[in-house]
Amino acid sequence: MKFSLLSGPFISLTLLGINTAVLAQYSPKKPYKGNVGPTLSQSIVTPVTFNPVAPAGAPNIVYIMLDDVGWGASSAFGGLVETPVFDSLANNGLRYTNFHTTAICSPTRASLLTGRNHHSVNVPTVIDAAVNLPGHNGYMPFEKGTIAEILREDGYNTYAVGKWHVTPSPDLTQAGPFNRWPTGRGFDAFFGFMAGETDQYTPALWENTIKVEPDLQGKHLTTVLVDKAISYIAGQHSAAPDKPFFLYFTPGATHGPHQVDRSWVDKYKGKFDAGWDAYREQVLARQKKLGLVPANATLPPRNPGVKAWESLSPTEKKVFARFFEVYAGFLSHTDYEVGRLINYLRDTKQLDNTLVVLIIGDNGASKEGGLSGHVHGINEYIDGSLFSENYEQRIKDIDSLYDRIGSAASGPNYPVGWAQAANTPFRYLKQDANSEGGTRNPLIIFYPKLIRKGGIRTQYSHVNSVTPTVLEIAGLSIPKVINGYPQDTLEGISLAYTLNNAAAAGRHHIQYYEIAGGRSVYKDGWKAAVSHQRGTPFSADKWELYHLDEDFNEQHDLAAGNPAKLKELQALFDREAKKYNVYPLLGDTTRLTPAILTRGPLDSRSSAILYPGLTQVPTRSAPFLSEQSFIVKADVELSSVSNEGVLLSVGGRFSGFTFFVQQGKLKAVHNNNGKLTDLTSGKTVPVGKAILRYELKYTRAAKLTDPAGTEALYINDEKVAERAITKADATISPYDEGLDVGRDQGSAVSPLYTSPYNFTGKLHHIEIIHP
Structure with missing residues (x-):
């Protein structure tokens, strides 16, 4: 069947889309067409349609976007990592080889959801670093509706499962407001994580706007996310089989930490021993065979700092190959889990009328592993220790943890040599908005109803094109008003014109x-x-x-x-x-200090009182503790000498700070990327009421190992311990896990206890003071 936007069915669908959108948004009291008599027997009952109804035959729509994958990783685009499900979608759909993202996650997601440029919706970079300026503040305008808001008005159910990362940091507390959370931006339900990454075995999860601490029972997070997506679809399809759904499925894979069951890693044992140079050569040959790159294409030079594989030491080769075995297992596992979702749609006879948009990566492959890779989580990149520590010693340390790499006891990311390999045939990486390596990603569109056989499309396109494409293919339109907000026009250029014409002249100029x-x-x-x-x-x-x-x-x-x-x-x-509000450019000699970032109710006050029950508040949304002086006061009451537990914790097993009572002593522990330092009181905490205090006095320092002031413990104003600290101790900004009061939820900051290690005395409140 030829696809044409001028064919009869698409004209009628478009008109229906316009009408239902208007009725859904502007819905005054409807006249009753039956007859109301004095009694029920004298009345004629006529049903009234109160809710929007989707156009007849409207397709289900599924967005699947992976994280940090790279153009040359998956076998669907010539990579050596086996992704048979992606291959099948591509072979029965369309591969877009000239598709682009924004070079980093939050802006790509904002652009995908809205069909606009990322500065147009105030998301210039990762949402955590939003700045109080137009185009930069992280608050996506309601005048620029999301695909979910549009589709819900057209009679769809809408579900978001997985990574979100476009809610402003100040709003990520239990006080909200929640209008820029997923359920505030058009989704009927949300299950996933709000930050840029999370642990695959102890994730920080939310359901709608409620923080949940699920026991994954040893399951991988991607498995749990697919289970949840299927449950949403099953519930809807059972209740309303003719109603279409929109699923926004965005797992944490393959962003760090690269964690997956050992069986997936073992599948690739030894397969990358030839290294990243050989990988690039093999992948380029495969890409030429698939027709994805020009026949005369050559490889660019290695990125700066990347060594020739043959020049590496045996230990470097050993640990670096392991990093990529883990990564490959992680990606193949993700492909398998996506396959469960696709197979469910096939088994329930919904797949033929489902439009699947698969974006294999929200930017280029990640540079966040540095030259050596890391095993203790992203904070090694954030705090700079990845670049400042001795390279040879880092390799030795990684080798000592070889058997843990990829397990729940590690938080790995591969070195940049593998990132460039995963980006074959391009140069440069994630965050590099100047390069194709940072911005070019695989796009696959699969829609059995219209696309009968596989093909390749080379027209230039951008992530802002996806939503306009989907709306045009489905015959839907944007309401003029959504939730009372007049809507601006989309900025992306629909790719619908390419579906049946591989040679069509490009329209994205x-x-x-x-x-x-x-x-x-x-x-x-x-x-x-x-x-x-x-x-x-x-x-x-x-x-x-x-x-x-x-x-x-x-x-x-x-x-x-x-x-x-x-x-x-x-x-x-x-x-x-x-x-598009790109100016002012960020990244010059002006530091992005907390003072110019968007700030919330907890990090904008000099004093904050926190109560037990507060859990997993993201670091950027909590009182800011990194590289500054602060005081923690715990108002407690002990009924016996055996009372113990966490008073305040920030972070988890790879990075963080915890303040607790144990065996009668007051303690504070810093976890600096797995390196532990602690302070213990010389006196016992008394039974009865007490004020337990931790005080950090920070002196500005340059290097992580430089002296940076002191920290001390107090019991009822009596100093009971003190020591000098380094800048590393004062760098308290863990990313994957947040702040807890009266417990350490998730993974434990310190191995001295097991999470959640609830405080067994009476904790009235915690006060955090910035003097």
């Missing part, structure tokens, strides 16, 4: 990119780009120029030979930046 000062602009096959080193002035940036139509993986900088074209594109970037 211009696209800007910008993350933390790195930036580029595309126009009709040409691209001007500039990398930016954070903390340096923009005047030092050097622009490059590429003709992508002839040099798709950016190996030949034409800036010197074609200054006129470069100047034209620089002026175009300036116009686009002004149009």
Whole structure:
């Protein structure tokens, strides 16, 4: 069957979409067409439709987006990691080889959900780093509705399962407001995590707006997420089999931590011993065979700092190969779990009328493992220890933990040599908005009702194109008003014109990119780009120029030979930046201090009183403790000398701080990426009422190992312990797990106790003071 937007069924669907949208949004009291008599027997009962009804035959819509995968990882795009489910979707759908994301997660998700550019919806970078400026504050405007808000008005049920990461940090407390949580942006139900990553075995999960602490019973998080997605669909399909659904499925895979059951890792044992250089060569050959890249394509040089595999020591080769075995197992496991979802739709006879959009990665492969990789979680990247610690010693430490890599006892990410390999055939990585390696990702569109056989599409496109594409294919439209907010137009360019015409001329002519000062602009096959080193002035940036139509993986900088074209594109970037609120550029010599970030009710006060029951408040939403002086006061009452437990904890087994009572003594422990330091009172905590105090006095320091002040413990104003600290001790900003009062939920910061280690005395409240 030929696909045409002018065919009769699509005209009628579009008209129905417009009508139902208007009725759904503007729904005055409807006249009753029956007859109301003085008694029921004298009345004529006529049903009234109060809720929006989807157009007849409207498809189910499924967005599946993975995290940090890279263009050349999955076998669907020539990679050496086996992804048979993705392969099947691609072989029976369309592969888009010129599709782009924004180079980092939150902006890509905001753009996907809204069909707009990421600065247009105030998400310039990861939501945790939003700044109080137009275009940058993290608050997606309600005038720019999400796909879920649109589809719900068109009679769909809407479900979000997995990673969210576009709710502003100040709103991520139990006080809300919840209007920018998933259920506030059009989703009937949400189950997943709110941050950029979470542990795959002890995740920080929410259901709708309620924090939950589920026992996964040893299951992997991706398995649990698929179970939840299937349960939502099963419930709806049982109650209303003719009603379509929209599923936004975004697992944490394959963002760090790379964790998966050992059986998936063992599947790849020894398969990457030849290293990342051989991997790139093999994958490029496979990509040519699949017709995904030009036949004359060559590999770009290694990224800066990446060594030739053959130059590595035996220990480096051993641990680096292990990192990628774990990663490959993680990706294959994800493919298997997505297959369970697809098979469920097939078994319930829903797949033929389901439009599946599979985006294999929300940006390029991750650079967050540095040159060595890491095993103790993302805080090794955030606090800079990944770059400041002795490289040889890091390799020895990783080797000592070899058997743990990939298990729940580790928080790994591979080294950047493997990240570039996973990005084959491109150069550079996630966060690099100037590069195809940072912004080009595989896109697969699968829709049996319209796409009868597989194919490849090469038209230029962007993540903001997905929602316009889906709405056009489904014959739906955007209500003029959603929830009382007049709607702005979409900014993405629909790809529906490519479904039945591989040779159709591209329609997406211009696209800007910008993350933390790195930036580029595309126009009709040409691209001007500039990398930016954070903390340096923009005047030092050097622009490059590429003709992508002839040099798709950016190996030949034409800036010197074609200054006129470069100047034209620089002026175009300036116009686009002004149009979409890109300015001011972030990432120069101005530090992103807490004072200029968006701040919430807990981190904007000099004193905050917290009560037991408060759990897993994200670090950026909680009182800010990192690299500054603060005091913790616990108002307690002990009924016996055996009372013990956590008073306040922040973080988990890979990074954090905990303040607790144990065996009669007051204790504080810092977990600096698995390295533990502790302070214990010299006196016993008395039975009865007491004020237990922890005090950190911070002195600004440059290096993590530099002296940075002192910390002390007090019982009823009597100092009972004190020691000097380093900057590492004062860097209290764990990412995966949040702040708890009266317990340590999730994983334990300290191995001295087992979570949740609830305080067994009476804890009236905790007060955190910034003096």
